[in-house]
Amino acid sequence: MAIRRGRGVAAINYPTGMNLGGDPTQALVHSTPTGNFMVTLSSVDLGQGMKQIMAQICAETIGVPTDRVVVDTADTDTGPHCMGTFASRGTHRAGNAVIQAAKEARQVMLEVAAEELEVNASDLETDGQGNILVKGAPQKSISIFDVALSAHFKRGRSISGRGMFLIPRSYPEKETGAMKPSTCYAHACTVAEVEVDDETGEVTVLTVKNVFEIGRALNPKMVEQQLVGGSWMGISHALYETTEPYYPNRDHGGTDFNQYLMPGPGDLAETEIIVLERPSADGPYGAKGPGEMCANPQIPAVANAVFDAVGVRIDTLPITPERILRALKAQAN
Amino acid sequence: MAKVPVQFTLNGSEKAEFIDSGTTLLNALRDKIGDTSPKGGCHQGTCGACSVIIDGELRLSCLTLAETCNGAAITTTSGLAEGGVLHPLQRAFLDAFATQCGFCTPGMIMAAKVLLDHTPNPSRDEVVEALSGNICRCTGYEPIIQAVLTAARANSQNAA
Ligand code: FES
Ligand code: FES
Numbered sequence: 001m002a003i004r005r006g007r008g009v010a011a012i013n014y015p016t017g018m019n020l021g022g023d024p025t026q027a028l029v030h031s032t033p034t035g036n037f038m039v040t041l042s043s044v045d046l047g048q049g050m051k052q053i054m055a056q057i058c059a060e061t062i063g064v065p066t067d068r069v070v071v072d073t074a075d076t077d078t079g080p081h082c083m084g085t086f087a088s089r090g091t092h093r094a095g096n097a098v099i100q101a102a103k104e105a106r107q108v109m110l111e112v113a114a115e116e117l118e119v120n121a122s123d124l125e126t127d128g129q130g131n132i133l134v135k136g137a138p139q140k141s142i143s144i145f146d147v148a149l150s151a152h153f154k155r156g157r158s159i160s161g162r163g164m165f166l167i168p169r170s171y172p173e174k175e176t177g178a179m180k181p182s183t184c185y186a187h188a189c190t191v192a193e194v195e196v197d198d199e200t201g202e203v204t205v206l207t208v209k210n211v212f213e214i215g216r217a218l219n220p221k222m223v224e225q226q227l228v229g230g231s232w233m234g235i236s237h238a239l240y241e242t243t244e245p246y247y248p249n250r251d252h253g254g255t256d257f258n259q260y261l262m263p264g265p266g267d268l269a270e271t272e273i274i275v276l277e278r279p280s281a282d283g284p285y286g287a288k289g290p291g292e293m294c295a296n297p298q299i300p301a302v303a304n305a306v307f308d309a310v311g312v313r314i315d316t317l318p319i320t321p322e323r324i325l326r327a328l329k330a331q332a333n
Numbered sequence: 334m335a336k337v338p339v340q341f342t343l344n345g346s347e348k349a350e351f352i353d354s355g356t357t358l359l360n361a362l363r364d365k366i367g368d369t370s371p372k373g374g375c376h377q378g379t380c381g382a383c384s385v386i387i388d389g390e391l392r393l394s395c396l397t398l399a400e401t402c403n404g405a406a407i408t409t410t411s412g413l414a415e416g417g418v419l420h421p422l423q424r425a426f427l428d429a430f431a432t433q434c435g436f437c438t439p440g441m442i443m444a445a446k447v448l449l450d451h452t453p454n455p456s457r458d459e460v461v462e463a464l465s466g467n468i469c470r471c472t473g474y475e476p477i478i479q480a481v482l483t484a485a486r487a488n489s490q491n492a493a
Contacts, residue, residue, distance in 0.1 A: 047434025047471055225430040225476060232473030257379035257468060265464045265474040 001199040005206075006309025010300035011189040014293030015182030016283070017089035023167040025089075026080035027097035029058060029105045030160035035130070035148035037062055037105065039071045042079035043094045048291060049222040050090050056218060057095045057284050061102035062109070063126025064144060088289025091218065092184060095284030096165035104161025112151045112159065113142050184280045186288040187213040190234075190297035192269075196309040198328060201321030203306060205235050205269035208298055213276040215288030220275070223290060227273045230294025236263050237295065238302040239318050247316075341405045343368060344412025352399055358392075359383045361399035362409065370411035370439045374468075381467030384440040385409050391447040410439035413446070421491075422446060422484045429480035433471035440467050445481045454489055457482065 017023045028040040039058050045051045055069040062069075073079070082094060107121070113132040114121040117140060125135050132147060134140040151157040172179040193206040210231050217223040240261040243253045254260030279286025299317065307313050312327035336351040343366065350365050359376070362368045362385070374382035376395045383395040386408040413420035419427070422442050432438045441464060448455055448463035455463070460481045469477065 221430050229471045229473040257375050262468050265461045
């Protein structure tokens with residue numbers, strides 16, 4: 001009987017979004033009379049930062065500071081259509097829709113500015129600070145505030161845009177079964193080091209080292225925040241959490257936080273996160289979906305580490321002391 | 334049901350309400366008084382989201398009857414900012430990206446505040462211990478631990 005050490009590695013390839021009946025998200029953008037921009041969505045911010053990212057994407061596309069953009073994640077009765085916030089699809093799908101809507105709004109904004117400045121819209125550019133300038137003659141300029149006022153009260157133009165991003169459903173080819181379930185993949189690799197007590201079956205995760213390839217990190221601090229939390233959640237799923245410990249039998253499922261095990265701040269493994277940015281071809285400013293996949297690779301990595309430590313393959317989650325002891329016993333017989 | 338009077342100070346201001354006997358402090362604060370900063374995660378004392386400070390001690394408002402708080406001084410997270418300036422803990426949570434959905438955050442901040450009130454320069458282990466009654470789904474805890482340690486350092490620099 002001893003404490004045994006093991007190391008496991010796992011790599012994953014994670015599709016952004018889903019492929020059921022087609023995967024659309026719609027966005028609407030309009031300016032207020034004072035030149036702020038409103039993004040209307042039905043996508044929901046669960047705390048992952050959707051509103052911040054959509055504000056950044058809209059601001060970047062229109063050419064205004066991020067704090068000039070307000071995002072309303074309305075409701076499904078009144079908002080434009082979104083399939084939802086899941087499958088790591090929010091940034092990718094809604095972001096592309098926002099870009100399309102913001103481009104259309106920007107075009108109207110430039111047309112109104114062109115009328116005010118008596119130049120061609122194609123000769124105008126934004127400075128990112130809230131002004132529109134004539135290319136090559138920046139002394140000739142107008143603020144977006146004044147452009148919006150003019151549009152609303154003088155020219156009767158609606159500075160607004162519509163955006164829709166759809167990944168159409170992909171059907172498998174009859175002959176080969178080949179299909180394209182996703183257009184955009186994020187990647188991750190985790191190395192986990194564990195200690196397994198072969199007398200009690202208890203697993204302690206010592207270190208988790210993760211590399212995530214997530215396309216362009218549109219907000220690096222928020223990406224890091226999500227990856228750190230996700231890595232911990234992956235460990236938690238590998239070792240502790242389940243509503244059905246004897247699935248498919250539903251007995252003994254936890255019904256509250258006394259029985260549903262979720263690690264606290266005392267159960268952390270030393271965690272390392274490295275982000276690789278390889279911009280995606282069809283993502284908004286190169287983004288992919290890091291959301292769900294960041295909690296995935298730790299699970300097979302821990303299972304492999306347990307195998308390395310005590311030589312048993314646990315193929316049912318979570319990897320509880322009971323499962324390890326049963327497997328060790330079966331191995332001995 | 335007979336109503337009972339309760340009177341206490343909440344974040345320095347006097348509150349007096351008639352409540353149904355048996356109302357938890359959590360429900361009284363949220364539904365009667367309108368301070369929604371304490372969150373109801375489990376209503377049975379296992380998540381820490383409802384933590385408040387009563388007479389200087391960390392308490393779970395879901396397990397505390399409001400009528401037992403007569404004359405008490407109660408602090409919640411919504412009372413921490415002064416004149417629009419965030420409390421050092423709130424500032425540190427923001428700067429450390431220690432909040433995602435935010436549901437655990439007020440409880441975490443209450444637990445951290447009681448720790449720092451008693452132990453201005455805690456070790457990492459002391460921070461972990463102080464937060465161990467609070468669970469968080471989103472952050473993986475590490476950013477929260479770092480935020481508390483940062484707030485402690487900011488406090489001791491101000492005191493110096
Ligand atoms: S709501 Fe009080 S501990 Fe969960
Ligand atoms: S931030 Fe979501 S539960 Fe802690």
